[in-house]
Amino acid sequence: MNQRPIQGTVYGVILNDAASVQALGDLNAAPYKGAPKAPVLYIKPANTWAASGAVVGLPRGAPSAEVAATVGLVLGRPAARVPVADALACVRGLVLAADLSLPHASYYRPAIREKCWDSSLVLGAMQPLVDVAGLTLVTEVNGQPVDSRSLADLLRPPAQLLAEVSQWMTLQAGDVLLVGVRYQAPQAPAGSRLRISTSGLGSVEFTLAAGGQA
Amino acid sequence: MNQRPIQGTVYGVILNDAASVQALGDLNAAPYKGAPKAPVLYIKPANTWAASGAVVGLPRGAPSAEVAATVGLVLGRPAARVPVADALACVRGLVLAADLSLPHASYYRPAIREKCWDSSLVLGAMQPLVDVAGLTLVTEVNGQPVDSRSLADLLRPPAQLLAEVSQWMTLQAGDVLLVGVRYQAPQAPAGSRLRISTSGLGSVEFTLAAGGQA
Numbered sequence: 001m002n003q004r005p006i007q008g009t010v011y012g013v014i015l016n017d018a019a020s021v022q023a024l025g026d027l028n029a030a031p032y033k034g035a036p037k038a039p040v041l042y043i044k045p046a047n048t049w050a051a052s053g054a055v056v057g058l059p060r061g062a063p064s065a066e067v068a069a070t071v072g073l074v075l076g077r078p079a080a081r082v083p084v085a086d087a088l089a090c091v092r093g094l095v096l097a098a099d100l101s102l103p104h105a106s107y108y109r110p111a112i113r114e115k116c117w118d119s120s121l122v123l124g125a126m127q128p129l130v131d132v133a134g135l136t137l138v139t140e141v142n143g144q145p146v147d148s149r150s151l152a153d154l155l156r157p158p159a160q161l162l163a164e165v166s167q168w169m170t171l172q173a174g175d176v177l178l179v180g181v182r183y184q185a186p187q188a189p190a191g192s193r194l195r196i197s198t199s200g201l202g203s204v205e206f207t208l209a210a211g212g213q214a
Numbered sequence: 215m216n217q218r219p220i221q222g223t224v225y226g227v228i229l230n231d232a233a234s235v236q237a238l239g240d241l242n243a244a245p246y247k248g249a250p251k252a253p254v255l256y257i258k259p260a261n262t263w264a265a266s267g268a269v270v271g272l273p274r275g276a277p278s279a280e281v282a283a284t285v286g287l288v289l290g291r292p293a294a295r296v297p298v299a300d301a302l303a304c305v306r307g308l309v310l311a312a313d314l315s316l317p318h319a320s321y322y323r324p325a326i327r328e329k330c331w332d333s334s335l336v337l338g339a340m341q342p343l344v345d346v347a348g349l350t351l352v353t354e355v356n357g358q359p360v361d362s363r364s365l366a367d368l369l370r371p372p373a374q375l376l377a378e379v380s381q382w383m384t385l386q387a388g389d390v391l392l393v394g395v396r397y398q399a400p401q402a403p404a405g406s407r408l409r410i411s412t413s414g415l416g417s418v419e420f421t422l423a424a425g426g427q428a
Contacts, residue, residue, distance in 0.1 A: 009223075009259040011326075041326035043257040045223040047384045059382050080332075112225075112255035117382045118294070168273050168331045170261045 006074060008175035010044040010121060012099060013161065016180030018153045023183045039156060039164055042115055044099065044178075050119035052204040056100065059117045060211040064189040068099045068181035069137035069149055069196045073158055074126055075177070080170040087162040088129065090171070096124035096137075096201040098194060099181050123176075124204045132158055132179060139186055140195040147186045154180060220288060222389035224258040224335060226313060227375065230394030232367045237397045253370060253378055256329055258313065258392075264333035266418040270314065273331050274425040278403040282313045282395035283351035283363055283410045287372055288340050289391070294384040301376040302343065304385070310338035310351075310415040312408060313395050337390075338418045346372055346393060353400055354409040361400045368394060 015021055016039065050056060058065055076092025100120040104111055132151040139147040156164065158179055165177060188194055190210040197203035229235055230253065264270060272279055290306025314334040318325055346365040353361040370378065372393055379391060402408055404424040411417035 009261075011259075038327055041330075043259060043326070043330075045225075045257060045383075046386065047223075112257070113252055113382060116255075116257075118384050168327060169259075170332050172260065 006049070006095070006123065006126075006174060006176055008075070008172050010049070010072065010176040010178065011165070012042050012044060012070070012178040013039045013156075013180045014042065015040050015183070016155050016161065017182065018155060020180075020183035021155070039161060041165065042111065044121045045116055047118050048116055048121040050122045050206065052122060052124055052206065054119055054122055054206045055209050056119045056122065056206050057209045058190050058211040059102065062102050062211055064103070064187045065120075065208060066101045066103050066185050066187050067139060067194055067196075068101065068185035069139050069147070070097050070099055070178045070181050071095070071132055071135060071137070071151065071201065072097050072123070072176040072178045073162060075171050075173050075175045077173050078170055079162060079166040082163055082166045084159050084163040087159040087166070090162065091129050091158070092173070093126040093129055094132070094201060095126050095176065096196060096198060096204050097178055098122040098196050098204050098206065099178060103187060122204050122206045124202055127201045130200060135198050135201065137196055137198045140197075141186070141188045141192050143193070149182060151179065220263070220309070220337065220340075220388060220390055222289070222386050224263070224286065224390040224392065225379065226256050226258060226284070226392040227253045227370075227394045228256065229254050229397070230369050230375065231396065232369060234394075234397035235369070253375060255379065256325065258335045259330055261332050262330055262335040264336045264420065266336060266338055266420065268333055268336055268420045269423050270333045270336065270420050271423045272404050272425040273316065276316050276425055278317070278401045279314045279334075279422060280317050280399045280401050281353060281408055281410075282315065282399035283353050283361070284311050284313055284392045284395050285309070285346055285349065285351070285365065285415065286311050286337070286390040286392045287376060289385050289387050289389045291387050292384055293376060293380040296377055296380045298373050298377040301373040301380070304376065305343050305372070306387075307340040307343055308346070308415060309340050309390065310410060310412060310418050311392055312336040312410050312418050312420065313392060317401060336418050336420045338416055341415045344414060349412050349415065351410055351412045354411075355400070355402045355406050357407070363396060365393065
């Protein structure tokens with residue numbers, strides 16, 4: 001997929017909701033030595049972008065994927081060192097996203113292999129910006145709801161997240177900042193039909209296919 | 215910088231030389247539990263790209279940066295699941311690169327903050343592809359050589375690295391794959407003039423400036 005207006009870099013963030021921080025357990029133990037003091041980001045490069053309706057091939061040898069429902073902020077103008085109060089003025093709209101990973105036990109290495117395989121980010125069409133705290137994302141596997149996630153418990157809501165990230169990294173128009181995935185999102189095996197929906201942002205649908213990739 | 219032909223995603227790899235693996239110590243201990251079986255990648259997104267001659271502002275509060283000299287493979291055609299023997303046919307040329315990071319003690323979290331600040335990848339002009347095993351990269355700080363690094367000891371030479379990465383990730387024309395940075399590259403404080411050079415690939419030069427970024 002390379003349809004405008006998404007055309008730059010897509011950034012995601014982990015540990016941005018209270019439930020995930022709690023689920024991960026004792027962040028004060030080694031090696032973390034405390035909860036993250038800054039947004040913990042990852043990148044989903046262009047090879048991962050897929051549109052709703054995609055058939056997503058799992059990497060070879062991977063029986064299933066973790067499917068995290070989230071929402072992305074689509075930048076409409078550059079954001080560099082913006083204060084919280086001005087951050088949302090840089091956002092042009094929202095996209096619903098299914099952010100796929102291979103299950104991996106730790107964050108001990110950069111998880112590019114687990115997070116950046118082809119078509120592992122299924123993106124919906126851009127929608128007008130709304131307050132994400134009012135959104136609930138429902139994930140269905142083969143027509144059955146398996147997960148429901150409210151975005152009301154983000155530790156860094158969109159304006160704060162964007163403001164903090166923009167302190168050390170300039171985001172450009174067309175870049176996307178995903179507001180956060182749940183730790184241990186639902187898993188689905190090859191052959192599953194997936195659907196993520198939320199009122200107001202529509203839905204994304206895709207099929208997981210057995211792996212042709214290594 | 216957005217000058218063609220680099221226009222996609224820039225990927226880097228750590229632990230791709232024998233000296234770095236040795237310097238990092240016992241990779242069989244927890245949490246690593248063994249040397250990496252696949253290339254350990256990171257991403258340098260477009261906000262990091264700078265051209266030779268740049269003034270690179272350090273993030274606020276950072277007194278110095280680690281300056282890793284490396285070389286990037288510039289893709290000239292898509293690479294998806296290519297065998298080693300065909301990998302270099304996807305490469306259009308090489309770029310000399312100064313890959314800047316903030317010193318960080320561990321790889322325990324995705325190091326986006328430490329690796330992806332604005333202008334933290336200074337790239338030279340594209341040069342024809344040569345065998346990188348014959349290249350030695352010299353780093354100078356304020357006119358004094360501080361480091362000399364041969365690319366003869368890459369654990370995965372360019373063809374093998376590109377072939378392995380392309381097994382799970384499609385690289386596009388315009389993408390760049392850096393062949394690897396040394397663990398614990400030289401550090402330089404704000405105010406330093408840096409130069410990285412190698413015969414045949416020219417040089418990149420830049421100045422480190424005290425931090426205006428958070």
